[in-house]
Amino acid sequence: MASAAHTFEENLEAATRHLARFAEAPLPHxxxxxxxxxxxxxxxxxxxPIDGGHxxxxxxxxxxxxxxxxxxxxxxxxxxxxxxxxxxxxxxxxIADVIxxxxxxxxxxxxxxxxxxxxxxxSAALRGTENFRFFADQAPGAADGLSLPSADHVNYTTRHPIxxxxxxxxWNTPFMLSTWKIAPALAAxxxxxxxxxxxxxxxxxxxxxxxxxxxxxxxxxxxxxxLGETAGKSLTEHPDIKAIAFVGESATGSHIQAQGAPTLxxxxxxxxxxxxxxxxxxxxxxRALDAVIFMIYSLNGERCTSSSRVxxxxxxxxxxxxxxxxxxAKVPVGHPLDPNSVIGPLIHSRHLDKxxxxxxxxxxxGADVIxxxxxxxxxxxxxxxxxxxxxxARSDMRVAREEIxxxxxxxxxxxxxxxxxxxxxxxxxxxxxxLWTSDxxxxxxxxxxLDAGMIWVNSQNVRHLPTPFGGTKASGIGRDGxxxxxxxxxxxKNISIALDTHNIPKLGG
Ligand code: NAD
Numbered sequence: 001m002a003s004a005a006h007t008f009e010e011n012l013e014a015a016t017r018h019l020a021r022f023a024e025a026p027l028p029h030x031x032x033x034x035x036x037x038x039x040x041x042x043x044x045x046x047x048x049p050i051d052g053g054h055x056x057x058x059x060x061x062x063x064x065x066x067x068x069x070x071x072x073x074x075x076x077x078x079x080x081x082x083x084x085x086x087x088x089x090x091x092x093x094x095i096a097d098v099i100x101x102x103x104x105x106x107x108x109x110x111x112x113x114x115x116x117x118x119x120x121x122x123s124a125a126l127r128g129t130e131n132f133r134f135f136a137d138q139a140p141g142a143a144d145g146l147s148l149p150s151a152d153h154v155n156y157t158t159r160h161p162i163x164x165x166x167x168x169x170x171w172n173t174p175f176m177l178s179t180w181k182i183a184p185a186l187a188a189x190x191x192x193x194x195x196x197x198x199x200x201x202x203x204x205x206x207x208x209x210x211x212x213x214x215x216x217x218x219x220x221x222x223x224x225x226x227l228g229e230t231a232g233k234s235l236t237e238h239p240d241i242k243a244i245a246f247v248g249e250s251a252t253g254s255h256i257q258a259q260g261a262p263t264l265x266x267x268x269x270x271x272x273x274x275x276x277x278x279x280x281x282x283x284x285x286x287r288a289l290d291a292v293i294f295m296i297y298s299l300n301g302e303r304c305t306s307s308s309r310v311x312x313x314x315x316x317x318x319x320x321x322x323x324x325x326x327x328x329a330k331v332p333v334g335h336p337l338d339p340n341s342v343i344g345p346l347i348h349s350r351h352l353d354k355x356x357x358x359x360x361x362x363x364x365x366g367a368d369v370i371x372x373x374x375x376x377x378x379x380x381x382x383x384x385x386x387x388x389x390x391x392x393a394r395s396d397m398r399v400a401r402e403e404i405x406x407x408x409x410x411x412x413x414x415x416x417x418x419x420x421x422x423x424x425x426x427x428x429x430x431x432x433x434x435l436w437t438s439d440x441x442x443x444x445x446x447x448x449x450l451d452a453g454m455i456w457v458n459s460q461n462v463r464h465l466p467t468p469f470g471g472t473k474a475s476g477i478g479r480d481g482x483x484x485x486x487x488x489x490x491x492x493k494n495i496s497i498a499l500d501t502h503n504i505p506k507l508g509g
Contacts, residue, residue: 006104011118011337015108022046022056022202029059029225030208032072033218039064044227046201049115049345050336052381058201061226066193066234069222073164073191074240076219081161081189085140092136092187094214096129099179099207103129106206110175111336113202115345115383118337120299121173127463128179128207134465135187135485142188142486148494152502159490161189162266163242166235168228168256169204170248171197171347172302172405178207181245182221184485193222193241195232197248199348201225228252236260243267243488247304249403250429250474268478268488270304270470272403273431276424277307278414278446281315283436284458289323291460292409295434297331297387300343301407302351304475305432305454305461309400310411311420317413321391324409325370328387331407333375343407345383352383355406358399362390365397367410395423403429417442421449430472432461453479 006014026043028035037043042060047053059065080088099106106125111118145157167181174197185192196204204223211221224231236244236259243266246256250271257267277295279288295307312320334341346352359369372387387407393400399410414420424433433452437443447455453471456462463469468479478488 006118006339008335008338011108011111011339014104015112015337018105018109019055019112019202023054026057026059027201027205027225029061029065029069030205030212030221030223031065031069032075032222036065036068038062038226039068044198046113046199048112049347049383050112051379052349055113056202058198058225061195061224061231061234063230063234065224065226066231066238069193069224070164070235070238070240072219072222073193076217077161077164077191080191080217080220083189085142085187085189088139088187088189089136091215092132092139092183095211095216096132096136098210098214099125099129099132102206102210106175106203108337109206110173110200110203111344113200114171114174114347115336116173116299116302117334117341117344118339119342121336124173124176127176130465131176131179131183135183138184138483138486139187142490145492152499154497154499155494157492157494159486159492162489162491164191164193164240165243165245165489166238166241167192167194168232168235168244168246168248169194169196171200172304173299174200175203175207177247178204180480181247182207184480185245185489186216186220188486188489190489191220191222193224193235195224195226195235198225198227232256233259236265237263239263241265245488246270253476266488268480269476270480271431271474271476272405272429273304273306273471273475274309274401274403274427274429275305275307275432275434275452276309276311277434278311278420278424278436279313279316279320280420280437280439280442281313282438284438285316285320287458288436289320289327291434291436292324293327293331295460296409297328297342297407300346301387302347302405307432307434308404308409309427310409311414311423312411313420314413314415317411321389321411324411325389328370328372328389328409331372331387333373333378333384333386335375343387345378346385346406347383349383351405352385355404355408356385358390358404358408359388362393362397362399362410365393365399367391367393367397367399372407395426401427417446421446425449425451428474431475432456432471434460
């Protein structure tokens with residue numbers, strides 16, 4: 001079951017077998033109990049990042065398809081929201097069971113669809129099961145509230161699912177991210193219309209298959225494929241959809257906020273980042289080095305929490321950047337289904353062009369461009385690139401400010417604590433920050449001064465599901481994880497019952 005145990009050949013064979021269904025017939029929507037194509041008959045092509053080969057034709061949803069899905073979600077809402085939390089818990093655990101059984105199928109499909117390496121995608125599928133199990137266990141208590149008595153009233157709060165919600169996901173780790181949004185929504189009692197990213201639509205089908213086979217009633221989870229500007233936009237505008245959970249670019253978040261304004265959508269945004277990793281000269285430099293490499297060259301650097309800026313104290317700058325360069329040169333680029341590969345092809349040729357263009361930007365801005373090694377056997381037609389390191393960068397350069405979203409690291413020198421904090425905060429984003437020091441007081445001081453939603457001290461990004469996940473500034477609105485997810489997917493109601501002791505003003509005699 002665990003993909004790490006499979007050889008390259010076994011992964012290739014499994015991918016060929018599991019992807020055949022997508023080549024045979026267009027990938028449909030899932031609306032209620034039906035699997036229709038788009039009402040317009042339109043499809044879009046999904047290409048392999050590995051060699052540009054055709055993976056699937058995908059139904060291209062429009063406003064009418066979204067309307068049908070939103071109606072299905074609305075029709076299913078009363079029964080699902082009234083289903084006891086203990087029963088929702090059981091169903092969500094069964095979904096996790098089915099995902100676990102299919103972890104290898106999901107992992108190889110995700111690798112071929114996104115270009116991400118199997119060594120990471122194998123755990124991405126299993127993280128999906130963890131998300132379902134975590135929120136399954138919370139389902140029975142999701143409606144619980146607080147007791148807030150006053151002198152004359154008993155006050156208590158309860159929580160109620162907000163209604164049908166829209167979930168819009170990006171292409172970078174689509175399966176895991178979808179479960180991260182959909183599991184708490186279902187646990188809360190909401191019904192869902194999911195609009196997966198058009199560049200990596202395949203595993204959304206596998207998630208919906210697992211959910212339906214596990215006994216999730218039809219209409220509780222609906223999937224409409226399509227482009228952001230059509231299907232995505234219609235979902236954010238639909239009056240039956242009460243909230244939008246969105247993961248993607250900051251600029252898209254702005255569009256969604258505007259599109260949802262007429263229907264007063266509640267929004268939750270997990271957006272872009274330009275996350276710093278600050279390395280002080282008193283840090284455990286071996287561990288820091290491994291974490292720096294891992295957090296930018298894993299997952300193709302296509303990761304919202306990647307540490308794409310490394311801020312290094314001047315006293316160790318030369319030594320530390322040269323060690324990064326040495327390690328980067330040994331990071332293997334290769335076929336995503338090969339267990340030895342770390343970096344695979346990027347998701348799309350347009351994204352590849354964008355990421356690679358930063359080499360020229362860096363050189364024009366005066367930074368030094370250091371190249372790693374590519375894959376000499378890379379198939380033609382794929383979106384292959386060579387990892388990069390930009391040294392000698394300054395905080396005002398584009399390569400230090402813009403989200404590149406590839407295996408590209410920008411190294412900046414700093415003098416002291418105040419300088420490090422200033423540079424770290426000097427970007428429009430505030431998702432995550434990483435800090436390496438052996439000075440406990442400094443760790444607290446800098447962590448408090450950093451303007452980001454999540455700070456890791458002497459660590460890479462290690463998720464703990466009860467903790468809040470989300471960003472400040474252009475990196476997002478709201479938090480996920482633990483009870484924070486339920487605050488988003490549920491309405492809090494206060495019930496105030498008089499003890500019949502308080503004064504009621506008598507007006508009119
Ligand atoms: P994107 O914003 O281009 O697309 C994300 C989704 O939004 C897709 O499904 C797309 O079809 C849809 N969309 C596009 N325009 C829309 C519109 N006008 N209305 C409604 N939906 C629309 O993002 P992407 O390129 O797919 O993903 C990469 C981005 O996601 C990066 O910026 C990355 O940092 C971010 N991301 C953030 C997190 C996080 O937790 N903060 C996690 C993963 C990815």
